[in-house]
Amino acid sequence: MLKRTISLICLLMTLTIPAQQSGGYSLSLDDLIPGGSTYNNYRPQMPHNLRWWGDKLLCVEGDSVISVSLTEKGKKEVLFTLEGLNGLFQSKNKKISTINALSFPYPDKDNIIAFDTETDNGMMEKLLFDLEKRDFIASFVYPKNAGNLDFSPQSNRLAYTVDNNLFVSLAGVVSPLAVSAEEEEYITYGGADVHRNEFGITKGTSWSPKGTMLAFYRMDQTMVGDYPLVDISAREAKLKNIKYPMAGMNSHEVTVGVYNPANRTVIYLKTGLPKEKYLTNIAWSPDEKSIYVAEVNRGQDTCLLNRYNAETGELEATLFTETNSRYVEPEHPVLFLKNTPSQFVWQSERDGHNHLYLYNTDGKLLKQITSGRWDVLSVVGFDEKGENLFIVSAEESPIENHIYKLNIKTGIRTKLSGEAGMHTALLSVSGRYICDTYSSLAIPGKVAVIDTKSDKVHIVHEAKNPFEGIDMPEITVSHLKANDGKTDLYYRMVKPTDFNPSEKYPVVIYVYGGPHSQMVNNGWNSVRGWDIYMAQKGYIVFTLDNRGTSYRGHDFESITHRRLGIVETQDQMTGVEYLKSLPYVDANRIGVHGWSFGGFMTLNLMLRHPETFKVGVAGGPVTDWKYYEIMYGERYMDSPQENPEGYKETNMVDRAGDLSGRLLIIHGDEDPTVVMQHSLQFLKSAISNGTHPDFFVYPGHGHNMRGKDRVHLHEHITRYFDNFLK
């Protein structure tokens, strides 16, 4: 069954989607920008709410839940309709208001369905219905303003938070169990936002495998500085303080509690001193006796994998320690083998790429399961027997994702996904089937089902091209050599729709360039709507993933450590040199636009290369890393105290006097991520140094403009390039 062996050098891909000269309609920003009134008309039409129920693949169509055939395209069976369900529920005086509220809490029990609904007295209720008994078998009441709902089907318990506190609701009982009763405003329990949802943290609670105990985060922010946001929509503008620890300042303090609903006790893991650290990737042992925590020190160069006793909170063992001179960043909890609870899989970038390692619970490394100059991107789950893992990796190419079956014992990988592109995998409960949703620059979107017994792939859905009959630009994805002479950098170029190689066009570089990102890949969505809009207007749009971005290994990403923006700017300039070499590029009309880290990059490019860039639009930019948040800031820059020269070198506020082109800075006045202090400090410095950036504010918006205002934003950005670059 070996279809592909390990390759040490990735394939370099060049892809070109030819221009499409077929119609006269010009797409508007409403068509192309999320939030636009007609945006959905130009999205590939894909199944909604895809999920497994046993080995049935479900999706929502209109007011129905459909079972999709696993082998035949377009074949489907209606399982539930809103009307039918409400007919079932009517005699019990219950009602489901939308089919999207229907859930299947027991993937392995095909007789039980669930939904959340509002009660007559203004509460919410989660109801479990037995299709065989044709009756409700459980009900959980919780308040309307509850958040972080976490249901344990194993024990029939529902955890949730209200404001700062954590509760557990039992079936049929109206009064919940209070896990916490904190009155201090800035101490919260069970919140998902601990450590800003980084380190793979997406939940603030974690039920033990049998649902008998609940691990949860407690976050104390009382020692953290306030950042004053102002809500101007009030009758008189109103203060909205947020806790915002900036790099080098006091951090918040996190602990992990364990709640036992049986005896209503809480213990805390004895994670000890210093209190400032990152408690990440919490996982229960299969026997529920222990909790594994990946503990990262504030300096973020050391990670301990610790095991705590879930009953006493005592530290049982530090299984191993990972260090890195730049930073460690565990993002995946331990994963116990299906049939061998004394062994687990651990993901680590320790050899330079993210790979899988097999450990036993004594902390002994049994073997490295995968290796090579490519990253494992995610572990999907086990096959039926537990002998193989399904993984998604960038082995085929850094700009594609593919799904593999990985034999744990032999390390042999079998590529399961078929066509080129970006694949995401959803495994059925049994481990037999994988639902593969994918797209590429040429494929708007497909859904395939992989039968992992036969490795056969059946395409069950194919979206048609939403841009059919519309003039579309030529899109090229290719690569350049970085200034180190060896690193390949991928770029995408979108040419004007009416491209004529003998003319000269203005270029807008769209840049992000920061960690945890990839702008250029072989996916339908990687081409931004605005790229197409600008191409229609006669601009070339160019995007390059510089060193510092994702899926290329730790060295590629972390080379930027302590001096963010330096190497990234060099790589972007490699792109500019290439652009200048093209006969159809007007080197006197090069602009740049980016948001957040991309706003920071826009400033770097405008201010370090004023001779090159005529126009820039920087959205929500970091201008001085000392105003940025502690965790991200210190991971990539260390603290201002530890790295004064790095903070100085990367400080855009100090360079505001170097501005010579036209620069528009845009900020949301309630941005809690890159606070508006960044932009205002830049303006202050520019004013003091006699330069003239432009500025715009989106009142009431956070770090990004969402909804219909996002269309306005892109009109505003476009207008600026039209005014000064066209």
Added chain:
Amino acid sequence: MLKRTISLICLLMTLTIPAQQSGGYSLSLDDLIPGGSTYNNYRPQMPHNLRWWGDKLLCVEGDSVISVSLTEKGKKEVLFTLEGLNGLFQSKNKKISTINALSFPYPDKDNIIAFDTETDNGMMEKLLFDLEKRDFIASFVYPKNAGNLDFSPQSNRLAYTVDNNLFVSLAGVVSPLAVSAEEEEYITYGGADVHRNEFGITKGTSWSPKGTMLAFYRMDQTMVGDYPLVDISAREAKLKNIKYPMAGMNSHEVTVGVYNPANRTVIYLKTGLPKEKYLTNIAWSPDEKSIYVAEVNRGQDTCLLNRYNAETGELEATLFTETNSRYVEPEHPVLFLKNTPSQFVWQSERDGHNHLYLYNTDGKLLKQITSGRWDVLSVVGFDEKGENLFIVSAEESPIENHIYKLNIKTGIRTKLSGEAGMHTALLSVSGRYICDTYSSLAIPGKVAVIDTKSDKVHIVHEAKNPFEGIDMPEITVSHLKANDGKTDLYYRMVKPTDFNPSEKYPVVIYVYGGPHSQMVNNGWNSVRGWDIYMAQKGYIVFTLDNRGTSYRGHDFESITHRRLGIVETQDQMTGVEYLKSLPYVDANRIGVHGWSFGGFMTLNLMLRHPETFKVGVAGGPVTDWKYYEIMYGERYMDSPQENPEGYKETNMVDRAGDLSGRLLIIHGDEDPTVVMQHSLQFLKSAISNGTHPDFFVYPGHGHNMRGKDRVHLHEHITRYFDNFLK
């Protein structure tokens, strides 16, 4: 001595200053804008710190205090030098650090001088020095952070505030007397900022004529809403709440206390209920027994002149009541006759213009002293015998000020000031001499001394034209008829320096247009530096004082009541129609710029007449009067509850969707006057309605940009017109 009788109709003036084609130097914004590095080189050079000491007219030159001849131009005598004074003080171990610190607390005693200096232990000290005794005769110690210093030479007592509290320092005593010991943050004593320095209030304390008692304001703002300003210059942006009562919301509460240092008691005037009212124009009776207060109700349509017993605080009498269906606005305290303490002069707009009325202390109106369709602008003081008052009025023309001697008994006025222009008068202590500082469009600046015995005028200083040898534009001041067919509106037009009547020029209208203002008059300073700068760049700059502005009587100003911006805009459009009728005006290139009320007017013009205005720059604009401050807002607009239709009609936020030209809005992010909520609400509405204003912020600035950043501001404004209007 009658030189001029009362005229019922003012003379309409047209003035033209011809262009000056004499050099090649173009003035820079640094030359022309306050705060510019070379700004002072282009200001008329006038005597510094002019004041009377007895009948000696003093000024400062370099490190010396000079006595200016009262009859001969340029003749002067050095009275004191810094070096000489420090020689005098040396033996006493005291030092004066700058000649500007020298003061003359007893205008009638020519042997005593004073100055404020820092002590060795970090305090401040006010020292009185007797030139005859060659020794210090008094010292008052006060802290460095003291404010609102108020010295009574009569009783040798110094009142001052530190933070919220009021103190009195006695000569030679280190520990001051504490008038108040308030710990509540938002209750203050002795502050000048009560009622936002309107109603002629410039001080928060008032010594009785002999200095035996001190009247003071107490202001309680605890019931007023907070407006959150944010200081982004801190390490982490910091909240700076201000108390900002918006129209229709809770007002602060003010009372008047009287402190008696002899027995250290405080009583409060029993001003009673409602607590929300305006206690204005506090004045002591000559015998120190009573205090007169002009009390205005919150609705500002009624003013009571009340007399209180200064010892008990009891209300003794309401002398009279003034009402007006629009608003009353007393700005001048009662002025007791020099030799008849039972009679006082009261200023009122009750007959439609500001005039003088003679009352006795029973509240009986003895006579109206002045009348006519012109305004008394200020009362300068009495002559030696107390038979005549000196006043400044607009009788000659609404766009000039002149000084008159007014016989109290007969009402006969004698014009004392000579040349046409804007005159300010400073009376010597005896009442014999007036120092007349004046300028006109043709006169950069002169100082004359008027001997009121002979009414002879001697010019003692004449500034030369600072623009000599520089190309200067033609400047015209003239008038148009408003759309009511009868009201004259004055305008100023500044033509391009290289004006050629056969070309077509773009126009920038500079507008203020709000109450308490006059932009067009026959004064050197009325032509703004930016007007000249823009004229050099080829723009016509046009400014018109619409109805609603000052010195034209109550009807002219208050016609805008309850609907600010409506009539004002009509009048500005009268100016536009005139401009369009000129062959050298390009009607397709008309722009507008204004600040504060002028920013509001800019929005009115851009949004009510989008077909006319291609470009606008609105600085610190009011966009919705409900966000404006209570006192000013309710005076001109009533409250939002009382006048919903007026607030709606004048709401620019609601009209943001009508924007079609280019509009730049500029705001200081710490503006405590027109809070930034105005601009941000406008942007929010524009975004929601799909229009595209531009925006700029001056971080750390208040309602106006001051210092060197003011030059940047004008570069920024100019650039916008150059980008989109030129």
